[in-house]
Amino acid sequence: MKFSQYLEKIAGVGVYPMISLLLFVFFFTVVTILVFKQNQAEINHIENLPLDN
Template sequence: MKFVNYLEKISGVGVYPMISLVLFTVLFTSVVVYALKVSRETISRMEQLPLDDE
C-alpha cells in the first residue's frame, strides 16, 4: 500500500497541510522581522562570537 492510502483513511487530514503552512509562514515572518529590527552593534557582536577566545 502506498502512503497516500493511509492518509486517506484519516478523517480531517486536509487540515494538517494548512496548519504546517501557517506555522512556517509565522516562523519565517518572525525571523525576517527580527533580522530587520536587530541593531548593527548586535550583528557585529554576533559576527565576532566564533573568533573570540573567551
C-alpha cells in the same frame, strides 16, 4: 497498501498541510522581523569577534 491510501482513511487529514504551511509562514515572518530589528552595533561586534584577540 500505499501510504496515500492510509492518509485517505484519516478524517480531516487535509487540514494538516495547511496548519504546517501557516506555522512555517509565521516562523519565517517572525525570524525576518527579528533580523531586521537587530541592533547594528551588536551585529558589528559579533562579526568582529573572530578577528579580535
